[in-house]
Amino acid sequence: MNSVERASEILDVKLDTLSEFSEIDPFNLDNKLTGVICRQSDYRYGALVIFRVNDEECEQIIYGTPKLHYPFNKKGEFRWPDISQIEIWDKLDGSNVLAFFYSHNGTFYLTYKTRLSPILKDGIYGGFLSMWREMLDLNEWIKLASISNPEYNLSFELYGYRNEITIKYRISLDVKLLFGIRRFDHVVRPPSQLFAIKDLHLPKKYVVSDSSDLQDTYLSLQSEMTGINEKVDQPIVEGIVMYAFCNEPSWRLFKCKALDIQKLHWASGGISIHELWTTALNSFENGIQDIDYFIDLLREEYTNEQIERSLSKVKRVYQDAFHHNEFIMRVNKMYFEAKKEGFDVSKNKAETFRFMSKFFDKKEMRKVGSIILKGENL
Structure with missing residues (x-):
């Protein structure tokens, strides 16, 4: 059984969603990571199966930032689960960076990756490694947040006009902590459920009544964000993320985009x-x-x-x-x-x-x- 077949068995995905990699960890330069990365569009999105560290067998799974979905189907029909608690946070428009731990010979190493890359590196369209090193130098809380939450891989957003996607930010470059993914079972927890540290940088949190109708809340916030974008030449708000606790270990994530942003995504079918x-x-x-x-x-x-x-x-x-x-x-x-x-x-x-x-x-x-x-x- 080759590495792709083994990863397919471990992650329970089809072979064509997997790709092999062999990379030097830029934050731990003595370590070469060899394994397989997954593109399955769910909680396994960007997941790694590391088979070897420095050519020594060291099988381990690294769960990454899952895909976010809308709470409605293709026909626009809302499909809400049974939710007992909801948190709503600002959705930032940048590049996702995952801080994760892997182990080798009894030592845990902290490194970082983008969604579909096993490690962080500078590419043609983005100097992700250079920009992230800059953010680490300016924000001691980033590394401290990971060290203070060793059971979790942490999902961050790197955003600003130096890493422009759709939203026109005024800030040059910044980073916010989004949520945590528990290392051993891919359980997602919002920042409120993680160990808090001093100077933790988080997205804006929205206050909503527990008794509010979810669909009304969703549509009201969407209308509010759309109105903000209509007053300016270029969109300045992307949307929100709704974290839903459904009496299960993992919180479920739903995205809501301003209508003008959503229309960019869905263009006449x-x-x-x-x-x-x-x-x-x-x-x-x-x-x-x-x-x-x-x-x-x-x-x-x-x-x-x-x-x-x-x-x-x-x-x-x-x-x-x-x-x-x-x-x-x-x-x-x-x-x-x-x-x-x-x-x-x-x-x-x-x-x-x-x-x-x-x-x-x-x-x-x-x-x-x-x-x-x-x-x-x-």
């Missing part, structure tokens, strides 16, 4: 250009991927019928994203050469761009400048 582009960027997070991988990611959110209906757009957006990806790689490569020659855009912008203009057409230089300045946080 097909898939909007905006959502295709966002997914395409995600598919290239860890380097160039083929169109089959892109379509696999789409299947996590959309039906085969929706994908078929939008197939021409899917192919077109993939090609656009592919060429965009190649262009960014080319810019980054030449800027690396520029820095080797002594140029630094933060110190001599004009001279740096003059050097870069030797390798790009005049009409491309505005885009080149934007990529470089964003990468340097300028």
